[in-house]
Amino acid sequence: MIDIAAIFKNKGMERESLLEYGFCKEGEIIEIMNLKDAPDEVAAHVETGKVYKAYHMNKKHWYTIILDESLTDGEIIEFIRRSFEIVK
Numbered sequence: 097m098i099d100i101a102a103i104f105k106n107k108g109m110e111r112e113s114l115l116e117y118g119f120c121k122e123g124e125i126i127e128i129m130n131l132k133d134a135p136d137e138v139a140a141h142v143e144t145g146k147v148y149k150a151y152h153m154n155k156k157h158w159y160t161i162i163l164d165e166s167l168t169d170g171e172i173i174e175f176i177r178r179s180f181e182i183v184k
Contacts, residue, residue: 129161131179146171 130150133141138159141147146166150158161167161175 127163129163129176130158131161131175132158132182133175133178134182137178141175147175 130153135156138149138155138157141159142149146161148160148162149155150160153160161172163172167175
């Protein structure tokens with residue numbers, strides 16, 4: 097699994113940035129993540145085969161990523177950033 101905190105740290109983001117995105121401590125390992133986006137973007141993400149319709153969520157607005165190296169660090173950070181902007 098991917099250490100999300102390490103990805104952000106490698107991109108020069110400090111603990112404050114991690115806390116802003118909802119990560120409560122460095123080194124926390126997360127296996128999957130549900131993220132929100134515009135309906136047309138969710139559909140496009142799912143079509144790539146790299147992400148899935150979010151289980152137990154409104155599948156029109158939410159999708160799930162599996163943190164198993166199938167996405168690049170840049171894709172993960174961009175997905176998190178977009179989701180964070182929508183839900184804050």
